[in-house]
Amino acid sequence: MTSFKFIHAADLHLGSPFQGLALKDQEISAVFVEASRRAFSTLVSRAIELGVDFFLIAGDVYDGDWKDNKIGLFFNREMGRLDRAGIPVYLLRGNHDALSVITKTISLPSNVHEFPTAKPGSFRIDHLNVVLHGQGFAERSANENLALNYPGPVRRYFNIGVLHTSMTGREPHAPYAPCSVADLRSRGYDYWALGHVHEYEEVASDPPIIFPGNLQGRSVRESGAKGAVIVTVEDGHAELERLIVDEARFAVRDITIDADHGAPDILHLVEQAARSVWDDAQERKTALRIRLKGVSRLNGQFIAQRQQWIDEVQAACHRVHEDIWLEKLELLVTEPPSAVETESAVLDLGRLVAEHGKEDDLRAEAEILMASIVPKLPAGIGAGELPLDVSINALMEEARKLLLARGEGTA
Numbered sequence: 406m407t408s409f410k411f412i413h414a415a416d417l418h419l420g421s422p423f424q425g426l427a428l429k430d431q432e433i434s435a436v437f438v439e440a441s442r443r444a445f446s447t448l449v450s451r452a453i454e455l456g457v458d459f460f461l462i463a464g465d466v467y468d469g470d471w472k473d474n475k476i477g478l479f480f481n482r483e484m485g486r487l488d489r490a491g492i493p494v495y496l497l498r499g500n501h502d503a504l505s506v507i508t509k510t511i512s513l514p515s516n517v518h519e520f521p522t523a524k525p526g527s528f529r530i531d532h533l534n535v536v537l538h539g540q541g542f543a544e545r546s547a548n549e550n551l552a553l554n555y556p557g558p559v560r561r562y563f564n565i566g567v568l569h570t571s572m573t574g575r576e577p578h579a580p581y582a583p584c585s586v587a588d589l590r591s592r593g594y595d596y597w598a599l600g601h602v603h604e605y606e607e608v609a610s611d612p613p614i615i616f617p618g619n620l621q622g623r624s625v626r627e628s629g630a631k632g633a634v635i636v637t638v639e640d641g642h643a644e645l646e647r648l649i650v651d652e653a654r655f656a657v658r659d660i661t662i663d664a665d666h667g668a669p670d671i672l673h674l675v676e677q678a679a680r681s682v683w684d685d686a687q688e689r690k691t692a693l694r695i696r697l698k699g700v701s702r703l704n705g706q707f708i709a710q711r712q713q714w715i716d717e718v719q720a721a722c723h724r725v726h727e728d729i730w731l732e733k734l735e736l737l738v739t740e741p742p743s744a745v746e747t748e749s750a751v752l753d754l755g756r757l758v759a760e761h762g763k764e765d766d767l768r769a770e771a772e773i774l775m776a777s778i779v780p781k782l783p784a785g786i787g788a789g790e791l792p793l794d795v796s797i798n799a800l801m802e803e804a805r806k807l808l809l810a811r812g813e814g815t816a
């Protein structure tokens with residue numbers, strides 16, 4: 406068998422809106438909006454530089470029907486670059502760009518081949534001894550196990566199955582073209598190029614069953630490095646490498662604080678988190694969600710001065726790098742039990758008891774109560790052995806402690 410290499414990409418979602426990104430800065434906002442297209446252009450450039458033998462996309466090139474031809478023109482332009490570099494492209498329609506979903510068209514260059522949607526089809530690349538099998542989505546949903554209808558392997562060829570599927574179900578992705586690892590293995594292919602799931606996943610290694618993930622994260626639910634896979638095949642053995650092409654990145658970091666942390670400590674922890682995110686992002690513009698967890702006496706302040714805290718956390722991110730943008734600050738902090746005791750209800754209760762203890766009326770009432778109780782006590786206890794005022798003070802103190810303890814118990 407000859408050796409060759411190819412790009413396995415999926416889920417470009419061209420034309421997809423970015424979700425939950427309320428960045429006020431127009432310039433940074435534009436970067437995120439353009440990121441999906443730029444990521445794809447970068448992938449095409451890398452494919453040309455690397456001189457890959459072919460390029461395949463396992464569904465969801467488009468996020469949905471086009472508003473106008475702009476997206477189609479963009480895709481055609483990129484396909485043209487691959488065409489002039491002599492790189493054939495194999496496209497499979499997914500749920501987002503199913504035949505019935507995309508109503509507009511732009512003619513594509515002749516290097517682009519599309520898998521049929523009515524039944525599985527195969528494309529041979531004879532000089533490489535490669536054959537690709539695939540069936541695209543005709544409709545927005547595909548509930549049948551498409552893989553089971555794929556043809557048997559072509560002997561002495563490297564067989565690649567291309568399929569848009571969630572396999573046995575991968576939340577939050579819709580359960581389309583359900584199939585198991587065993588179903589895919591039953592076809593006897595050498596590589597399964599899947600699409601639909603936006604996380605990179607190596608489902609199996611013998612043969613490789615791979616979700617490359619999407620090229621560009623579009624919300625914090627699609628955080629971390631995004632890209633395609635470059636597969637190098639030598640003597641029928643496939644080596645995989647991820648090709649990270651995302652233009653901008655979403656990241657989520659949990660920061661756990663404790664009761665001893667003051668505002669400067671918390672902001673220092675934010676800087677540490679931002680630094681680790683920036684190291685991971687490798688110079689990419691980053692939208693960061695910070696989730697503050699744990700316990701803090703500052704919880705009331707977080708709530709009362711929320712915007713000030715958001716701004717301070719953004720400022721801490723910018724102290725690490727000007728391209729780290731706070732996507733959201735989630736406050737999941739609880740108050741420490743001691744804060745409840747010293748600052749709220751129980752403190753008031755303690756003060757109340759202390760103040761009432763000094764009141765003459767209360768003391769008088771207590772003395773009358775004592776006088777009525779003492780005769781009822783067993784002989785030898787009480788009867789004038791202790792000066793009454795000492796015993797009243799001691800009782801008042803004991804009552805105060807008891808109340809505080811009960812307050813703590815219910816906190």
Ligand SMILES: [Mn+2]
Nearest residue numbers: 465499500601
């Ligand atoms: Mn999909």
